[in-house]
Amino acid sequence: MFRETVSRAILMLAMLLMLDFSLKAQNDDFETIVQTEKSAWLRNQKAQERGGLVSAVNRSDIQYCRLHWTVDPAVKYIRGTVMTVFEPYEILSSLEFDFSEALTMDSVLYHGQKLIFTRLGDVLTVEFPQNLAAQVKDSLTFYYQGIPTSTGFGSFETGIHGPDSIPVLWTLSEPYGAKEWWPCKQSLDDKIDSIDVFINHPAGYRAASNGLLVSEVTIGNTTTTHWKHQYPIAAYLICMAVTNYVEYENLAPFNGNTTTILNYVYPESVSAAMEGTAEVVAQMQLFDDLFGLYPFQEEKYGHAQFNWGGGMEHQTMTFVGSWGFELLGHELAHHWFGDKVTCGTWQDIWLNEGFATYLSGLCYEFLLPQYWQNFKQNRIDISTNEQDGSVFVPDTTSVARVFSGRLSYAKGAMVLHMLRWVCGDDAFFEGVRNYLNDPNLAYSYAKTDDLKNHLELSSGKNLNGFFADWYYGEGYPGYQISWSKKPTNEVTIKIDQTQSSPTVSFFEMPLQLKLSDGMSDTMVVLNNTSNGQSFTLQLDFSPTMLEFDPNLWIVSRNNFVQELTSTGEPVPKYDLTIMPNPTHGKAHYQLRIDAGSEIEVHLINAEGRLIKQDQSFALPGVNKMLLDVHDVPAGWYQLQITGKDFQIAKKIMVQ
Numbered sequence: 334m335f336r337e338t339v340s341r342a343i344l345m346l347a348m349l350l351m352l353d354f355s356l357k358a359q360n361d362d363f364e365t366i367v368q369t370e371k372s373a374w375l376r377n378q379k380a381q382e383r384g385g386l387v388s389a390v391n392r393s394d395i396q397y398c399r400l401h402w403t404v405d406p407a408v409k410y411i412r413g414t415v416m417t418v419f420e421p422y423e424i425l426s427s428l429e430f431d432f433s434e435a436l437t438m439d440s441v442l443y444h445g446q447k448l449i450f451t452r453l454g455d456v457l458t459v460e461f462p463q464n465l466a467a468q469v470k471d472s473l474t475f476y477y478q479g480i481p482t483s484t485g486f487g488s489f490e491t492g493i494h495g496p497d498s499i500p501v502l503w504t505l506s507e508p509y510g511a512k513e514w515w516p517c518k519q520s521l522d523d524k525i526d527s528i529d530v531f532i533n534h535p536a537g538y539r540a541a542s543n544g545l546l547v548s549e550v551t552i553g554n555t556t557t558t559h560w561k562h563q564y565p566i567a568a569y570l571i572c573m574a575v576t577n578y579v580e581y582e583n584l585a586p587f588n589g590n591t592t593t594i595l596n597y598v599y600p601e602s603v604s605a606a607m608e609g610t611a612e613v614v615a616q617m618q619l620f621d622d623l624f625g626l627y628p629f630q631e632e633k634y635g636h637a638q639f640n641w642g643g644g645m646e647h648q649t650m651t652f653v654g655s656w657g658f659e660l661l662g663h664e665l666a667h668h669w670f671g672d673k674v675t676c677g678t679w680q681d682i683w684l685n686e687g688f689a690t691y692l693s694g695l696c697y698e699f700l701l702p703q704y705w706q707n708f709k710q711n712r713i714d715i716s717t718n719e720q721d722g723s724v725f726v727p728d729t730t731s732v733a734r735v736f737s738g739r740l741s742y743a744k745g746a747m748v749l750h751m752l753r754w755v756c757g758d759d760a761f762f763e764g765v766r767n768y769l770n771d772p773n774l775a776y777s778y779a780k781t782d783d784l785k786n787h788l789e790l791s792s793g794k795n796l797n798g799f800f801a802d803w804y805y806g807e808g809y810p811g812y813q814i815s816w817s818k819k820p821t822n823e824v825t826i827k828i829d830q831t832q833s834s835p836t837v838s839f840f841e842m843p844l845q846l847k848l849s850d851g852m853s854d855t856m857v858v859l860n861n862t863s864n865g866q867s868f869t870l871q872l873d874f875s876p877t878m879l880e881f882d883p884n885l886w887i888v889s890r891n892n893f894v895q896e897l898t899s900t901g902e903p904v905p906k907y908d909l910t911i912m913p914n915p916t917h918g919k920a921h922y923q924l925r926i927d928a929g930s931e932i933e934v935h936l937i938n939a940e941g942r943l944i945k946q947d948q949s950f951a952l953p954g955v956n957k958m959l960l961d962v963h964d965v966p967a968g969w970y971q972l973q974i975t976g977k978d979f980q981i982a983k984k985i986m987v988q
């Protein structure tokens with residue numbers, strides 16, 4: 334999933350089930366109710382400990398669902414019939430399903446017989462007339478209707494689009510919203526092996542869903558659209574969208590074959606969509622090469638437009654609100670990371686979102702390399718915007734925390750990039766492919782340790798320390814690097830590190846440094862394992878500049894590089910002169926720097942107050958710039974210039 338606007342209100346989910354003994358006790362045996370509710374409450378406590386919200390317990394294997402929905406995009410309402418085939422793991426007298434209390438369950442049929450069911454919050458429990466044997470396939474059918482509550486990012490929504498205000502209806506269940514519109518088991522421990530989806534909707538519209546389109550049959554004013562999906566699927570990835578879609582296809586070739594990309598688009602958006610989805614072909618071929626063939630090859634890939642500002646990776650039918658390169662790459666990437674291999678708890682969401690974000694970056698690296706450096710810098714900046722927070726999600730009751738753009742997306746992506754740096758390209762991509770193809774994980778669920786184990790196997794490295802620092806630990810390092818050279822071209826580099834969060838005592842990392850003299854340069858990698866560590870190198874030229882992490886492998890901030898003379902004095906690398914000084918009206922300042930840098934210019938008065946500020950870009954060498962002070966009162970000021978890894982200040986007298 335990818336949200337394009339962070340300002341959208343995020344609905345927080347209710348954490349605790351409210352118990353109401355008195356109301357129900359009027360009709361039933363009080364003791365039984367208390368017992369039932371107590372055990373349900375305990376189970377729900379356990380569900381929370383597992384990292385989920387209040388939810389049904391995993392006591393059976395859901396093997397198949399036939400989902401029959403009747404909707405009209407002009408009306409926020411659903412009528413549904415859901416046939417569920419399941420196999421109990423244990424002897425069962427009852428079975429729980431996740432199902433919103435806002436909906437009405439008309440009846441539950443079991444072998445032609447109506448079952449008794451009870452409801453407690455969003456958990457519906459059916460009671461079987463006799464015990465069900467373990468490991469014996471069985472089925473039941475739910476008949477329900479109502480106005481769905483919309484939770485999370487809008488689990489069941491209606492809207493309008495286009496100049497004619499055509500109604501549209503869509504779903505987006507991640508993370509906890511499937512139960513808002515159908516009875517399911519939405520814990521992350523069981524995928525449904527296959528589904529059939531039948532959508533009854535007004536004729537003239539098309540309905541989008543998972544898998545292959547089987548038929549569209551119109552009788553009178555109603556069309557029934559049938560989709561069939563025969564890959565294992567998590568409940569939150571099942572989807573439906575209905576409106577007056579226009580359809581077109583793109584074809585992605587692979588090994589002499591093609592994958593169809595089926596697009597359901599608003600009529601007014603066709604040209605924008607066509608421009609965007611055409612680029613998905615190259616993205617799919619890139620992911621095929623790097624991570625193995627598109628995992629739902631036997632069926633299709635697709636896009637269906639909806640009114641949400643972002644995208645959602647519904648299995649084989651991504652919903653998108655726009656057609657940008659990065660958004661489409663992100664959602665496609667989820668089909669390997671999120672759909673084929675799904676995070677096993679919401680604490681592990683970075684296995685979905687970190688990977689999808691990183692793969693949208695790989696689309697730049699391999700397809701539009703001019704944007705790759707900027708992508709990395711941007712993700713580092715976002716990751717280090719605040720000093721704390723882990724990629725690991727400690728609190729899954731907050732949807733906003735699970736889907737933190739800073740931690741699960743940006744830092745998650747950069748943690749993968751750092752794993753690639755630490756393991757090396759070959760071991761990283763091999764380990765990730767092995768993770769995707771692991772028979773215990775493929776078309777199932779994975780946890781962070783599964784990825785770690787595969788990368789340890791492929792790289793031969795112990796990654797305990799890495800994961801302790803970068804996944805469970807919080808924050809980022811800042812590097813203070815001082816270096817000096819001898820006439821013999823021997824260079825000494827001393828590296829100090831600070832940590833933004835006390836949860837990490839030291840980030841042990843290989844560091845890439847570039848030494849250059851304007852003519853020659855050399856790249857070195859130093860294995861930084863302790864604070865104040867010194868390294869001595871013999872070069873065949875006399876460097877004038879040292880650049881820290883020029884390829885942006887590491888999440889870091891506030892880095893500082895300084896050259897020292899043989900006596901330990903800082904070599905001035907940045908020089909600022911102001912002319913004339915004193916001045917009135919206008920002055921010029923000259924900034925001499927070694928490397929081009931964004932600069933922040935501050936004029937500060939004698940009391941330390943910021944009087945003027947400006948942002949600019951300074952080129953390597955001497956930059957001459959205008960300083961307009963005609964509108965500031967006479968007195969002493971400080972002109973302060975802050976660049977990528979320097980800060981320099983000079984006093985100026987305004988008369």
Ligand SMILES: [Zn+2]
Pocket residue numbers: 334335663667685686689
């Ligand atoms: Zn995503």
